[in-house]
Amino acid sequence: MRVQDWLVLVLSSVRFNPLKSLLTALGIAIGIAAVTLLTALGEGVRGYVVDNFSQFGTRIISVTPGRSDTAGMGTILSSVQLLTMADRNSLARLPHAEYVIPSLQGSGSIRYGERSRSTEIHGTSADFTRAWSFPLAQGRFLPDSGGGPSPAFVVLGHTVWQELFQGQQALGQFIRVSGQRFRVVGVMQSKGSMLGFDLDDMVYIAADRALSLFNREGLMEINLVFGPGTNATDMAQRIRTHLTERHGQEDFTIITQDEMLSSLDNILSVLTLGVAALGGISLLVGGVGIFTVMTTNIRERTAEIGLLRAIGSSRRQLLSLFLGEAVILSLLGAITGMLAALAILFGLALLLPGLPLQPSPFYLLLSLLVSAFIGLIAGLGPAWQASLLSPIEALRNE
Template sequence: MRPADFSTLVLRSLTAAKMRSSLTALGIAVGICAVTLLTSLGEGVRDYVLSNFSQFGTRIIAINPGKSMTGGMGGLLQTDRPLTLDDAQALTLLPHVTHVVPIVQGSGTIEANGRSRSTDIIGANHAIHSAWQFELALGRGLPADESGRSRSFAVLGDKLQQELFGGQNPLGQSIRVGGMRFRVGGVMAAKGQMLGFDLDDMVFIPVDKALMLFNRNGLMEIDVVFSDSASTEQVLASIRQQLITRHGAEDFSLISQDDMLQSLNNILRVLTAAVAALGAISLLVGAVGIVTIMSTAVRERTSEIGLLSALGASQRQILLLFLAEAVALSLAGGLAGISAAIALVLGLQLFLPALPLQLSLFYLGLALLLSIAIGLAAGITPARQAASMNPITALRAE
């Protein structure tokens, strides 16, 4: 059988019952569209999360107290020796280190101008603005005083200063942070949110004042930013050696931004694949539709199968003929579903730009391959039935 004749037979068999073929392809199209939309949402969320973490830069190493846990009060309680301001100062002497930021975090009430607001309080040093890539909209950043003798200046987030001062200029105004008096020295430029944390609704105070405010003797974290002239492994090794020398043991945990981003990337890719697998369940409906229509076609075209066999068509050619029809139906549905999904994603990005949707060529190609695989899997049984028919019995069926 010539390829041109083969293609003509496949096309005619599909167009002979247009409504039936269209409805069968629609079942596949709906499933492929669902898979494409879900993977687009998963990819969008992945890009959103990774971009949020990357906004502080990628050459950051976080040091947390405690070996078994990586941060918070849990790590602080499990270490014999907490991280201190002296540790942070010692890390500034290491080669390739550009910024060291000691951090204490808590929450409290901020009072100013007859108003009050409960929000997060970050204790840090003057390097936080460069290390975390925070730009100032007004005034200056945290004072670069010696540890333990910092002046009582605070920097407000953009949203917090709007809530406390409205349209007034907050610079030089007096505020109370958890009962301690500070003077507003600057206002951060709008930064937005990161994983539910509103970076604009925070107040930043000197780290030594934060230790006093929260009655702590150790830091919650030290962030180290290093230059691109050194590898992450080199800086990790020098930090580890410096702190072991000071503490006498490795009672701390090191997490590089690269490791964190890679771990997040892997987790979110698995979640995207899991969501796509859930969406693929809807493809079972389309697969059942293909099995049904192809089984019906085999019964309706029994005499045609007998005639093809009488004209010299082999069992393999008949099997491939019906299998090609099933794949063509599934592929048509897959292309329609992908086209609909792309149109929906582009429309949603236009009217709902905040919705994290991201088309991925990898998942688009995978969806297309999936539609072909479904056609092959659903069409193999009816195709075998057609190929195994006795030519004489099939001719008598008319």
């Protein structure tokens, strides 16, 4: 049998009853549409999260107190030596260390006149805006204290400034931060939110002032930004050696930005794959539909099968005809579902431009391959049954 004849026979069976073919392919179409939509959402969320973390740079190393197998991410145990401002100052002297940022965070009330607001208070240092690319809208950031006690200065996040000062001049004014008097020296530009956390709804004070304000002895974290003259692995080892000599033991955890991004990307990729697997259940339902319809077709087309066998068609040719019909129905449904899903994604992008949606070519291609495979498996049983029919018995039954 020539390839052209094979195609004519397969396509004619699909065209003979277009409504049945459409309904048969509908299950696959719904499955493919579900997989495409869910994976586009999963990939969009993954890209959104990774991009948000990447905006702070990739040459970052974080040091937290406690070993990762005991204290964990910033959890401080009484038996663990704390990270102090002295540790931060010593790390700043390491080769290739561009910025070393202490970090301490808590919440408290901010008051100006009769207006008050509960918000996040972030203790940091003068290099914060240069290390993280946080631009100022007004004034300046916290000054470098030169190793001495820091002055009682505060920088307002954009939302805090609008709430307390109603858009009026804030520079030089005095506010109360958890009951203590601070002078406003700057206002940050609006930075928006990251993973649901409002970066504009906070105030910034010097880390040593924050330690006193929260009655703490140690920092939550030290972030080091290293220069281009080294790499994350060498710099992490340099930090580990330096702090181990200072503390007498390795009672801290070092995490590079590359490790954080890699772990985050792996987790979100697994979630996307899980979401795709959930959508793939619809494909299995579509495969059952193809199996059912193809089995029915065998009974309805017994005479056709007998005639093909009588004129010399082999069992292998019959098998290929029915398998081809099942695969074509499956691919027809897959293409229809994919086009419908892409149309829905386009509409959502116009209506909700902030929604992270990112169709993945990998999952689109994988969906087509899986649908073809499901069609092949679903059609295998009926096709094998058709190939075993005796031409005499098939014609006699008609």
